[in-house]
Amino acid sequence: MATNAPHEGESREPIVAHHFNNIRQQHASVRFGMWIFLVTEVLFFGGVLCAYAATRIWYPKEFEAGSTALNPFIASINTFLLLTSSFTITLAIRAAYKGQHTGLRLWLASTIVLGTVFLGFKAREYYGDYEEGLIPGPLKTQVDDVDTNGKPILREVSVFAVNLKHVLEHKGGKAKEISDKMTWNERDRTQIFFVFYYGMTGLHVLHMIVGIGLLIWQLLLAQLGFFKPTERFIYIEVMSLYWHFVDLVWIFLFPLLYMAGKHSMDGIF
Amino acid sequence: MSDHVQKPIVFEQDHAEPASVATSTLTFLFLAGLSCLAMMIGFTDLGAVKVWISLGIACVQGIILTVFFMDLRHADKLTWLTAMAAVFWTFLLFLFTLTDYLTRHYYAF
Amino acid sequence: MATSTAATENLTESVLELDYTPQMAPPVTDLDGPPKVHYLNHSFGWLSWLLTVDHKRIGILYLIPLTIFFMCGGIAAGLVRLNLIQPYGAILELDQYNKAFTAHGTIMLFLFLIPVIPGVLGNFFVPMMIGAKDMAFPKLNLASWYVWMAGAMFFIAALLFGGLDTGWTFYPPYSSKYSHTNVLAAGLGVFITGFSSILTGLNIIATVHKMRAPGMTWGRLPLFVWAMYATSIIQILATPVLAMAVCLLATERIFQVGIFDPTLGGDPLLFQHLFWYYSHPAVYIMILPGMGVINEVITCFSRKNIFGYKAVAWSSVGIAVVGFLVWGHHMFLSGQGIYLGLVFSVLTMLVAIPSAVKVFNWTATLYGGQITYEAPMLFVIGFIVLFTIGGLTGLFLGIIGTDIHLHDTYFVIAHFHFTMVGGMMFAWQAGLHFYWPKMTGKMYSDFWSRMAAVIMLVGFSLTFLPQFIAGYHGLPRRYPYYPVEFQMMNILSTAGATIQGFGYLMPAVYLPLSLFFGRNAGANPWRATGLEWQTPSPPTPHNFEELPIVTHAPYEYALPSKYNLESGHAYEVTKGESGGH
Numbered sequence: 001m002a003t004n005a006p007h008e009g010e011s012r013e014p015i016v017a018h019h020f021n022n023i024r025q026q027h028a029s030v031r032f033g034m035w036i037f038l039v040t041e042v043l044f045f046g047g048v049l050c051a052y053a054a055t056r057i058w059y060p061k062e063f064e065a066g067s068t069a070l071n072p073f074i075a076s077i078n079t080f081l082l083l084t085s086s087f088t089i090t091l092a093i094r095a096a097y098k099g100q101h102t103g104l105r106l107w108l109a110s111t112i113v114l115g116t117v118f119l120g121f122k123a124r125e126y127y128g129d130y131e132e133g134l135i136p137g138p139l140k141t142q143v144d145d146v147d148t149n150g151k152p153i154l155r156e157v158s159v160f161a162v163n164l165k166h167v168l169e170h171k172g173g174k175a176k177e178i179s180d181k182m183t184w185n186e187r188d189r190t191q192i193f194f195v196f197y198y199g200m201t202g203l204h205v206l207h208m209i210v211g212i213g214l215l216i217w218q219l220l221l222a223q224l225g226f227f228k229p230t231e232r233f234i235y236i237e238v239m240s241l242y243w244h245f246v247d248l249v250w251i252f253l254f255p256l257l258y259m260a261g262k263h264s265m266d267g268i269f
Numbered sequence: 270m271s272d273h274v275q276k277p278i279v280f281e282q283d284h285a286e287p288a289s290v291a292t293s294t295l296t297f298l299f300l301a302g303l304s305c306l307a308m309m310i311g312f313t314d315l316g317a318v319k320v321w322i323s324l325g326i327a328c329v330q331g332i333i334l335t336v337f338f339m340d341l342r343h344a345d346k347l348t349w350l351t352a353m354a355a356v357f358w359t360f361l362l363f364l365f366t367l368t369d370y371l372t373r374h375y376y377a378f
Numbered sequence: 379m380a381t382s383t384a385a386t387e388n389l390t391e392s393v394l395e396l397d398y399t400p401q402m403a404p405p406v407t408d409l410d411g412p413p414k415v416h417y418l419n420h421s422f423g424w425l426s427w428l429l430t431v432d433h434k435r436i437g438i439l440y441l442i443p444l445t446i447f448f449m450c451g452g453i454a455a456g457l458v459r460l461n462l463i464q465p466y467g468a469i470l471e472l473d474q475y476n477k478a479f480t481a482h483g484t485i486m487l488f489l490f491l492i493p494v495i496p497g498v499l500g501n502f503f504v505p506m507m508i509g510a511k512d513m514a515f516p517k518l519n520l521a522s523w524y525v526w527m528a529g530a531m532f533f534i535a536a537l538l539f540g541g542l543d544t545g546w547t548f549y550p551p552y553s554s555k556y557s558h559t560n561v562l563a564a565g566l567g568v569f570i571t572g573f574s575s576i577l578t579g580l581n582i583i584a585t586v587h588k589m590r591a592p593g594m595t596w597g598r599l600p601l602f603v604w605a606m607y608a609t610s611i612i613q614i615l616a617t618p619v620l621a622m623a624v625c626l627l628a629t630e631r632i633f634q635v636g637i638f639d640p641t642l643g644g645d646p647l648l649f650q651h652l653f654w655y656y657s658h659p660a661v662y663i664m665i666l667p668g669m670g671v672i673n674e675v676i677t678c679f680s681r682k683n684i685f686g687y688k689a690v691a692w693s694s695v696g697i698a699v700v701g702f703l704v705w706g707h708h709m710f711l712s713g714q715g716i717y718l719g720l721v722f723s724v725l726t727m728l729v730a731i732p733s734a735v736k737v738f739n740w741t742a743t744l745y746g747g748q749i750t751y752e753a754p755m756l757f758v759i760g761f762i763v764l765f766t767i768g769g770l771t772g773l774f775l776g777i778i779g780t781d782i783h784l785h786d787t788y789f790v791i792a793h794f795h796f797t798m799v800g801g802m803m804f805a806w807q808a809g810l811h812f813y814w815p816k817m818t819g820k821m822y823s824d825f826w827s828r829m830a831a832v833i834m835l836v837g838f839s840l841t842f843l844p845q846f847i848a849g850y851h852g853l854p855r856r857y858p859y860y861p862v863e864f865q866m867m868n869i870l871s872t873a874g875a876t877i878q879g880f881g882y883l884m885p886a887v888y889l890p891l892s893l894f895f896g897r898n899a900g901a902n903p904w905r906a907t908g909l910e911w912q913t914p915s916p917p918t919p920h921n922f923e924e925l926p927i928v929t930h931a932p933y934e935y936a937l938p939s940k941y942n943l944e945s946g947h948a949y950e951v952t953k954g955e956s957g958g959h
Contacts, residue, residue: 017364018512035352036583038614043355043619050359050366053366076308079307090293090338094288233287237340252327252328254327256324259308259311259319268406362619373715
């Protein structure tokens with residue numbers, strides 16, 4: 001893998017590592033190794049997706065409300081950013097394979113830029129959620145409510161539930177309709193959706209950060225001429241497998257987290 | 270042992286060169302188109318079927334991404350097997366866990 | 379050794395006449411002692427070990443901490459057993475008791491049973507058995523050791539400073555809400571060691587697929603490699619789900635949100651599903667490598683080809699796959715859907731099939747063999763007996779009806795100790811004793827090693843057989859107190875545990891001593907087939923001088939047809955040889 005590559009004096013390092021018999025064996029092993037790693041990644045995200053599915057079966061209403069409270073526009077832009085970065089890294093493999101070193105650096109750099117912009121938007125989105133107070137937690141407050149007999153009481157609910165109510169009412173339209181139909185208990189439980197939201201996007205962001213780190217390293221190596229022997233295109237290819245996988249995760253997160261609720265286009269402007 | 274002639278070891282003879290620019294571009298455009306579709310569906314109110322349609326689109330996108338971008342179409346059987354194993358074992362996890370959630374309220378006695 | 383060599387030379391001639399395979403011929407290096415340059419002495423100093431990418435050295439790097447962790451886990455077990463001498467506890471406070479059994483379970487599982495054979499024997503011998511110079515990713519292999527050490531240190535620190543009292547299963551809501559011990563730190567330790575487990579599995583799969591020598595077809599892979607391959611499949615497919623379960627648990631504990639906490643709308647069973655999706659296959663991670671070792675040893679010491687190679691090879695993969703379909707049998711009584719429980723109960727029966735295929739094939743291998751009882755073979759005999767008992771009692775627990783009676787009793791404890799200790803621990807000892815001459819080039823004491831095997835077997839049986847009875851009569855597991863009528867059973871158990879502990883200490887003495895006082899083992903002291911025995915002991919840094927070419931199946935101790943035709947002659951020769959040993 002790319003991490004196995006030496007940091008300096010690349011020209012002295014043999015292209016075929018000492019324990020391989022030939023370049024084909026090395027390519028096959030490296031590629032296969034990354035595929036196996038991706039299998040573990042699929043199962044890793046599979047675990048949380050399974051938990052998500054089980055919980056959503058129990059609480060469809062809460063998940064709809066939680067998703068409605070999210071900001072779908074930033075996520076939509078981010079989808080296209082990631083798809084484009086998948087495209088550029090594919091071009092980078094080809095450039096490395098053909099020995100076009102300027103092209104390689106260009107495409108690697110653009111992948112890094114697209115990934116970073118994604119993270120920037122994501123940070124903005126998190127900040128928005130933070131400002132709206134959509135943070136699950138044990139903090140409690142009291143609100144006016146009525147008990148089963150219609151008698152007014154003070155009810156202890158989580159701060160999150162109050163914030164969720166405000167956000168949905170502020171969005172208006174269908175969001176407000178959803179909010180009006182919810183009980184305080186349901187608003188409280190919407191926290192679970194947000195745990196999944198932060199957990200899943202957080203893990204995805206973590207994978208993006210690792211990926212961008214590795215890409216920067218490869219850009220550095222490309223600068224140093226590590227990819228001059230075109231046989232080393234394999235490291236870019238293996239890196240791209242990982243990057244595509246991160247994209248794939250997002251493709252599934254997008255409908256599950258952002259599109260599970262009711263959105264209207266009014267909020268754009 | 271020495272009388273055996275060593276045969277050359279051949280690995281993945283069938284692996285082709287990386288995808289051409291045209292293929293990559295087409296794949297990208299296709300994926301982007303599907304993403305647009307996913308958003309159109311996401312912003313409309315289809316009720317209960319919405320999640321299934323969205324997931325269906327995501328699966329199609331995933332297949333295209335794996336087969337074309339991740340070059341599974343040129344890969345050998347082993348790589349296909351690896352990819353399928355991931356899908357199958359995730360399916361197992363979902364199968365049993367969700368069966369529990371969907372049947373837990375049926376009592377035997 | 380001298381008499382044995384003479385006999386071996388006699389054998390050589392008759393062997394060639396008998397048209398035995400070339401692998402049968404004793405290697406010429408037998409008398410030469412260790413090679414001048416081998417993997418242990420080709421470089422010196424701490425750094426040469428800590429920065430090594432040689433799979434053999436990494437195997438040794440695993441061996442040392444694993445032994446220490448086993449002792450830690452053993453001490454914790456000793457504390458638990460001592461405490462149970464008296465109905466109201468002999469030495470420990472209640473919370474200390476909880477921490478002691480948790481430390482025993484977690485250390486033994488996560489820090490010993492799971493990494494021991496893949497880490498030591500897998501790393502050391504898989505490349506050698508398939509004729510490769512190294513693992514597919516040597517640097518990743520070293521990284522995997524560092525990750526494992528970091529996780530293990532973290533885990534041990536968590537246990538020492540504050541402890542953990544959740545049991546090894548980490549069930550919420552106790553672990554997420556009520557426990558005041560180091561759940562987070564221990565969970566992080568499990569997460570990190572799991573990552574190492576994944577990387578080791580990845581490396582072994584890639585190695586088996588891509589690094590085999592020419593002629594080493596799948597039908598010629600030693601069965602240990604098949605077993606390691608199946609183990610690795612489980613490692614890469616199951617471990618990530620545990621990692622996710624631990625992540626979610628940590629999230630719940632840190633932010634006090636409800637994924638598993640029922641008072642906040644979560645579901646504790648969700649954790650159990652995710653946890654057992656890993657942890658049931660994980661018991662096959664623990665036992666499969668042991669089963670692999672058994673194949674190597676049992677063929678060697680019965681001088682016979684394995685009976686039913688294909689069946690044994692595929693039963694490993696079968697266990698790996700079917701092992702994923704049965705996790706719900708841990709949750710029969712925890713509120714899972716009753717019909718799903720029935721399905722799991724039926725599927726659990728399926729696991730018995732490949733396991734039984736293995737046991738029957740081993741016994742069939744013994745049949746008509748020229749059996750000699752060196753220490754590794756004694757351990758293997760112990761394994762087969764104990765594992766069979768453990769496996770059959772597993773059926774009691776897999777059937778939903780009987781499990782309702784036996785659930786969470788000492789019956790369960792006895793069952794899984796018969797498979798994990800009687801199975802895996804004995805297999806590990808067999809493997810260690812079998813491969814010790816290859817790894818170090820030195821021979822240990824024949825007498826003391828046989829004694830150790832017998833003492834372990836006696837101690838083990840005395841410890842755990844009474845627990846079956848106690849459990850059947852309803853003694854629940856994990857309780858510090860028990861009714862007085864169970865005291866005799868517990869005293870028997872504790873006495874057995876003491877004998878067992880003494881047995882485990884013996885190899886810790888005579889094996890290190892053999893490094894200084896043992897005679898040179900020679901390249902192939904057991905006259906075993908297989909590529910790893912064709913290298914000198916200890917092996918040279920790159921294992922093979924030139925790329926080996928494999929022309930034979932792994933266990934061709936005798937060609938069956940010839941063997942039958944001239945069995946009288948072959949009998950004479952082999953008997954004479956085994957007497958000389």
